[in-house]
Amino acid sequence: MTTLLLLLTAMAVLAGVLALRRAVRRDGLGTRRPPRSHREWWEGAGLS
Secondary structure, three states: OOHHHHHHHHHHHHHHHHHHHHHHHHHOOOOOOOOOOOOHHHHHHHHO
């Protein structure tokens, strides 16, 4: 019985992680460039 509960819990956690990953990918996080109105991070850091 304990093994069954562990397997069900692992499957639920995996399903949650995959759903979160899919939602983040659909949102475009990390794939889109920032709007042109924003400066690049190094422009304000004095590295240019």
